[in-house]
Amino acid sequence: MVDPDKIRKRAQAAKEKAAESLQKSLEESNQQIERMREKLNVSAEPDGAAQAGTAQSAADAQLQVEILGKMFSPEMIQQISLSEEMIQQTVDQKVTEAAAIGVDGLMRQMFGEDMGIITAALETLAMEDEEDASEERELDLALERELYALLDQKLAQIETLPEAEPVTYPKNAPQWKHFGVLLSGMISSLNSHDLGGMDVELHTPVMEQKIVSLVRRSWGINGRSELLDTIRYLSQEGYELRYQIYCEADTVEQVLEESMDEEDRESASRGWRFAQHYKARYIPGFMTGWDVGRAAMLARWGYYLGWITEGEAEGILWELSQRAVESLHSWREFASSYLFGGLMWKLLCGDSAAESYLGYLTDAAIDLLTGKPEDNEGQWKECPWPGARKIGF
Secondary structure (H helix, E strand, C coil), X not given: CCCHHHHHHHHHHHHHHHHHHHHHHHHHHHHHHHHHHHHHCCCCCHHHHHHHHHHHHHHHHHHHHHHHHHHCCHHHHHHHHHHHHHHHHXXXXXXXXXXXXXHHHHHHHXXXXXXXXXHHHHHHHHXXXXXXXXXXXXXXXXHXXXXXXXXXXXXXXXXXXXXXXCECCCCCCCHHHHHHHHCCHHHXXXXXXXXXXXXXXXXXXXXXXXXXXXXXXXXXXXXXXXHHHHHHHHHHCHHHHHHHHHHHCCCHHHHCCCCCCHHHHHHHHHHHHHHHHHCCCCCHHHHHHHXXXXXXXXXXHXXXXXXXXXXXXXXXXXXXXXXXXHHCCCHHHHHHHHHHHHHHHHHHHCCCCHHHHHHHHHHHHHHHHHCCHHHCCCCCXXXXXXXXXXXXX
């Protein structure tokens, strides 16, 4: 809350500073009087001491009156007499304004555009606090089973969402470019990014700093080379290959390596148990949406930050689009794939906060498939999934 006492203290300090300045001015005027007295060079002869003293006093008095008259005009004197009341009125007004706009508004007035950076920092701290809190929960076998059941529930919920029938896109149709952008829909929705074009946000220093911080903190990517390497990995291997390896391993020992520390061994064991639980229902290709969706988001982030050109970003999204269409058949299936991969990722990371994450992803899918354009939602609904391609495409 805004503390009125603190504001009053600041006002009092300002008043004291003004008084100090006034006192300094008076001292300077006295020094000026002394200097002018010396210039008068009044005679100190014994027989003229009284007359000289009288002349000196008169000169001093007249000079002081002139100086003080300049310093304290009638208007100035009136202003000084009213200063206490004015300061108090100002303090009361500022307290009222601060209470009306609240803490957020007050901070925006104080910090201006820098408030975006401060907000991002506070959000990061909040995320770290949530991560610290989640570490207090133990990710044991019982919780894993609960998460499997929750995933099944969310997948069933997504399957009931309405969706238009797929349509055939001509090879060079502009719909492909838009479809490629929409492959980043899940992450874009979570981050409130724009899905109308290649740029994720308006180009402002605050937003650019926020995006580069996000890419570096969450992905460990610091520039063009690392960005392209990560997109290449997601496009050619990614979690689809990892899930396949775990599915094909008959025992957990087959996925463990001697070089692994205890944390890595536990991570691989959780991944293996996840794959063994679902391999009869979902083939490795079902993981495509998770890999493609994140690669598409990286391509858009990379373009926004100037690490790749627009042509390069469009080429990457085209290739990702073809891979998505080959393995998946609808936005619902794409969203389900994203949840599927998202839970495996959380398990590999040992993050017991996977429950809330699955909830966020499900909400994003619902908004994309059923939301209204005026609410900046429903983008998947407005762009049907590409249908089966004809021979000679």
